[in-house]
Amino acid sequence: MSAVVAKVSSPGRRRRWMRVRVGILGFLVLCGAGAVVRRAYELQIERAPALREMAEEQYLRSVRLAPKRGTVYDRNGAELAVSVDVDSVWASPSEIRRLGGDPSAVAMQLSALLGVDRERITRRLSTDRHFAWIKRHVTPEVAEQVRAADLPGVHLDREARRFYPNRELAAHVLGFANVDGQGIEGLELSLEERLRGSRHAVPAIRDRRGRVVYSDSLLDDTVGQGADVTLTIDRTIQRIAERELALAVQTYEAKVGSVVVLDPRTGEILAVADYPTFDPNDPGAYAPSHRRNRAVTDRFEPGS
Template sequence: MRLIVLLLLMVSSLVVVAGRLVWVQGVSSGHFVALASGQRDRTVILAARRGSIVDRNGNTLAMSVDARTLVADPRLIVSPQATAQTLASMLGVPAADLAARLSNGTGFAYLARRIDPQVAASVVALGIPGIQSITEPLRVYPDGQLAAHIVGFTGTDAQGLAGLESTYDSVLSGKAGSMAMQTDPQGREIVSAKSQTSPPVAGDDVVLTIDQNIQYEAEAALAQAVQTYHANGGTIIVMRPSTGEVLGLANFPTFDLNTYSTSTVASRVDRAVQDVYEPGSASKVITAAAALESGVESPDEVMSVPDTLHLANSTFHDAEPHKVLNLTLSQILEQSSNVGTIQVAVKVGKDRLSSYLQKFGYGKATGVGLPGESAGILPPARTWSATQLPTAAIGQGVAVTPMQMMSVYSTVANGGVWVQPRIVEGERDASGTLRPAAAPLSRRVIRSETAQTLTSMLLEVVGGSTGTGAAAAIPGYQVAGKTGTAQKPIPGGAGYSGYTASFIGFAPAANPQVAVGVVLDDPTPIWGGSTAAPTFRIVMQNALQRLGIGPGPVLPMRGGAPLSPGGTPLPGPARSGDVPMAPGVAE
């Protein structure tokens, strides 16, 4: 009887074991295979090397270098708290943060990314199961703050967050790869097991139009100008008028790309394309162009210009009191007379003036290729009040970016043809082949004859006996350009406070090769001719030397004789009062 009972127990046990085997090997085999694979199989993402950003001569502005990243498999960490305490001081990461990552319940966690290889090696040497280091690219900017607003920066996951790093993220980032492998319970790779690797594809390089030397000198000159004239900030742009290539673009304040996370929001604003300002007298060249194109004025036609003009229940002034003077259109622009410019604008009419403001690019982003570009402010002519014609004529009541104003003067320099500004030359693949960017858009804005006439008038601003831009003159070269000093509107339309000073010009005047624009925010003194013009001279002189551009042929000055027939000069530069009902204070 005992043998029978024992036999029955043995048979029952075998049946249970057999049933369990059937269940494990048959019914639930998929579950256990997946469980085993989850403990053994790992897939590691292999980051692609991000492409570089280089200047027109191949100088590196942004690049990626190999760094080490520490990763962990939290499932293999025996004591997350103790491990976190051990690693915290080594990695400079709070123990609480590390403990949370080591307890996330998944098979993967970042502990520290893109760190010094020696630090990573010291952690791996501790032999903690489940912790290893992998290679991950680190984005570095060799020149720190150089071209910071152009280049931009990337985030922790190497995604472009600002500047061209953001705009060209898909070009630069390439395609990540992966490596599938098997690991033992300690997280170590099982070398004998099969692994499958899909290699990453490196990103392409982005080649810019800027010149590293011109960029450096522009930034240095701007920083010095802000300090010397106690300005809040400013912008300098250097451009090739015939091609639209931006050779330099400087903003102040600025920041170091390698430590962007510690920078202020204000320092990261790209003033050249994101900030707008009322251009003041720099915009008078458009009023003059509209008058010449429509035939309502000729350069040497004499007008009677008082120092005060009453129009639309408002009073407009020149900066300094004077008797009624006989001035030509050329002299009005040279001496920057507010009253004279408004008289010309009345002849032009609001619809025609508005049309030329639009043709020169007001109210529309230039499309230079930098993120966040503003279109500026140009109210439709149909909405203009009675005072908006005179104010728009002298560059108030409208708002532009420095890049838009550069386009205006580049259009004049280029014989009346607007060429879209551009900052990217093309994309370069791993073989070194350059894929050029699309050809820039272009359109004719004014006749070449009008552009030549305007150039000769702008020559007088710099070289004339009463011109406001004498400080922009460069020995041996003919420089054409215009000063501007405009009051800054208070946000919300509650009046004006502070000034924007500017000088925009090009050289050599007979065959313009380079245009430079300088805009300073609230400098002391306020005059563009006293602050922006001498800064322009420094930047332009360096650019001409850098590019090997000689003086070229000499254009005859309109005032080759002391004055055009019938014209009389103002007692001094007629710095324009750009705000109605207020004394004139701007050039």
């Protein structure tokens, strides 16, 4: 009789034990789910601001940009001096080493791409600095070659370059700006504060190699931009005055000459021409005497 009872009760015990195990498993699953929910709440709610700040520090960077200079127009709205965006090449010597790059090899490749003396680049990369200009204001074609080379620690940044679309026209009046966008001579110097604008910071994104990648949606060309200036100069009259002055100097075998054209009704200056002249896009290619604004700085005897 006892054997029969044992056989009958054995399946019942197994079912009870199965229910216990299922209950334990369910409890463990609930505990695990609760832990996941608690962790998710901690990461997404409690620590979200701190984690967001840490993430932004890793990929966001605040970059101070030089302002774009204001445009100079003639009396009819023709552009005489403008600022255009170009690429400049710089490198981080410390980053090159951190990424396992060879400064000598990088210098050799940059020299071939940019036409810059290899020893000069090597000296700039032989420091522990985080920033060193390699070549500024390169052409779009050269910039694309540098970008395609993907050299460690080498970066491209956009800068504003001063450009004079009419070349020598009104060069002595306009003067010129240096590579940093600072007025050096002429109206570029005398109106420096008005044309210069103010530096401003913009957010940028860093890629996996720490290079700055700007977002068009984050950039605003009008922020900090310098004021535009409209002159009384008439581009057409200025061109005629320069042409006739050059012809007169050559005809009478003079060394220099100047012409000033005014509106007799208002006294407005319509043209100021000097000979010899220069191209403000490349002022370093000319002797200082070519850049002298004799119509303003030199004195002449009455009737001369």
